[in-house]
Amino acid sequence: MMRMKVRKMGVGLMQSSTQPFLAQSRTALHINQDCSYRMPSAIPDPPEDDEEPFVEVDPTGRFGRYSDLLGSGAVKKVYRAFDQREGIDVAWNQVRLRNFSSDPSVIIRLHSEIELLKTLKHDNIIVLYHFWKDVDKNTLNFITEACESNLREYRKKHRHVSIKAIKKWSRQILKGLDYLHTHEPCIIHRDLNCSNIFINGNVGKVKIGDLGLATIVGKSHAAHSLLGTPEYMAPELYEENYTELVDIYSFGMCLLEMDTLEIPYSECDNLAKIYKKVTSGVMPQAMKKVSDPELKAFIERCIGQPRMRPSASQLLLDSFLSDGIDLDENDL
Template sequence: MSSIKSDPLYNDTEPFVEIDPSGRFGRYNDLLGSGAVKKVYWGFDQEEGIEIAWNQVHLGKFSGDERMVKRLQSEVCLLRSLGHKNIITLYAVWLNRKNHTLNFITEVCTSGNLREYRKKYKNVSLMALKKWARQILRGLEYLHKHEPCIIHRDLNCSNVFINGNVGEVKIGDLGLAAIVGRDHIAHSILGTPEFMAPELYEEDYTEMVDIYSFGMCVLEMVTVEIPYSECDSVAKIYKRVIHGIRPLALRKVKDPEVQAFIEKCLAKPRERPSASELLKDPFFDNLEDLV
């Protein structure tokens, strides 16, 4: 019986443009999404016969810094050991030194990210939004209680994914998460300005930055508007965030219960509830536990 590795680099419909070192995963040229340093492509797991997401991080200026490359690789490798239904599963990770890329294979969600899904389906009940929010919190609780603690640092609706047929929500884009040691403090900036907590800019923060970002996610889910869309530059967003000026979108939240819940998440670091505490919040009372 021939091995997958010996199979030709194509399938019946579309050729792979790249294949992983084991020969198991193939990458197509179709983009699922892209960011400043990362591109996500459609891929296929020949062993399991399922579609996957091929994440490719371009190391760029880090390619000559062996220490940084090893750190990134080890962080992603640790994520491979995670196992939670509200966290995207990581299947494989490897370094392509020739192309200066860090590659990792993850599961793919059928309905894409929550931002696009919410734009597509405008008529969503508050009950459904609460179910999505609770699942995000369950994922955060798992990350924050992990040993060592894992801070996402870039949580927003574009890297939360959904299987719309069952309403299952999963946190993704964990490849550049910060893994925090005993001091529980991280010291580098990484994130999306509209969702970044004020202390992130100071480079001295804890996992509570994810709670702030989660609050902004809830705001976006409710209003279908990216926070601080009234600002036309990162500098203006930064100025408002560090001075505690809330996004105008918060004024569009008419339900006092929802507004109060969001404000809890956006409070000062020491006053923010943990993911575990938020899961016990009355906001989620009387919610059916279907997912």
Template sequence: MPCVRPDPADKDAEPFEEVDPTGRYGRYGDLLGTGATKKVYRGFDQEEGIEVAWNQVRLRSFNEDPQMLDRLFSEVRLLRSLRHENIIALYSVWTDTEAGTLNFITEVCTSGNLREYRKKHRHVSFNALKKWSRQILAGLDYLHKHDPCIIHRDLNCSNVFMNGNSGTLKIGDLGLAAIVGKSHAAHSILGTPEFMAPELYEENYTEQVDIYSFGMCVLEMVTLEIPYSECDSVAKIYRKVSGGIPPAALSRVRDPEFHAFIERCLGKPHARPSASELLRDPFFSSLNAPAASLHPPYSHVGDRARQNTMDPSPSAAASAGLAGLCIAEKATTATRH
């Protein structure tokens, strides 16, 4: 409990909009984000003295959609059972019957989701992308080895969250996750179309669909393009995915190691490596290489124009901090979300 009771006359103190039933957690008024089913506010844990995420869902909005409510409670139940450094942690949960809300406290990631973070920070080294990828895989490996196995089913860069001061990534938004038995098979169509494996559309799949989605995450991290951004409808995405046509962004990954790694993740279900196998892949063996050996793993149509407009001198490159960086230009950023 707080050692000093809040003083309403203290103008320097930031007032809580509400507190949890125990008095431990307080909610501020500013939003960290919104989703299809919930709002996420900045909160504070007075016991530990740390900021948290206060997730709030108005239950009356589910009166006519009990399935969505079931998914929400599934997310909460899942989070309470999971303990891994690359999975968002749940601290507390309760229902406010008077206000008609479900509230749960999770750890907060200070830098938002990976998509926002990558778009904000375009100058990222080859090594950093590999470190991020390895952390996502570690989280998936934990989910897939969970007893019973957990398939995320909606892994994409907006569902991975970043602590920018430490470079730590955490997988969140488990509301569509499926818990499967020994067969590791699931049978419903859910997810984000650009990141959905072909077999997901066929309603017969295993945890390998998460490996496909992970490959698409790596592709987006490298190119700063949402996969299949060349398509203007879900139907066109489906036709390409079901026809085995990779997203156009893959052709702009010029580094052969990155290209081959992504292709392995996007392969046929039986040929895709598991998360455990990918964590042992030689792709990650260069993480201790000297920075001078790093290079941008992507290319795009703007390369020639950029060469004509940038100062090619070594001093200019050094002052701009371009050595060994994966630089994603604005021209490659997808406008569709």
């Protein structure tokens, strides 16, 4: 209706060749009146001494931490933070070092490992921007890419997810693991679980995070430290003699949780019971809830014996994952 009004007014006024500007002015005025147009109110400039409400700032002054806690675990806490140089939100990860205070070599190794992790660049790996040790607070601080949600939270929020979606997430996780495992030198994550796999729900982009416990291994690809989340730890990890294939086992447990919404071995009420079942080869009860036979067989391949366990690159070629690949997914 407004468009018709404008046309009629314009035609009537433009018939007078002596008032073309007046006609346009009246037309514009009429549009403004019909649309109830209002000029935006001016935003006053903040006072010069007005500062961001940071709780603390990194030694370079680039990153500022807010008090908002995004998440916490046994090893670290994650806070909302801001990158003042790039103007983007980031995550401030803080690790308490008191558990390692008796062994300085561990601290040295952590520093060297994180320095390497800063160089990692892959679409399915969370970006690590900066790290430093706070001597006074005895903490190790990591600045990482900010993430919308971890896969555990996201899956609880969206309880009805198709096998197709789970396959998409799985391919992206495996691409990230393949990048880590084929890196020179090889990097083992060692603590892969659904709480440190992150997703951008708008585009379905999945990224592996929490690389603070990752370890770098030589040509033998063998490691010997007992670290990780018990429900997701491969049997050989408990024996402290393992390779990057422990990450494949953990991925299989993640896949189990993605499908069933149940943390593996949740039937166990203490770590000793989990240890006994894992080292004895007893499957978690959640496996009984997996209704898709192909998915179940795929998970069993991932959590099988180390000598039979496929690599990330081999799993990416598995017919289970290659079925129904969207052409646009490779462009994510």
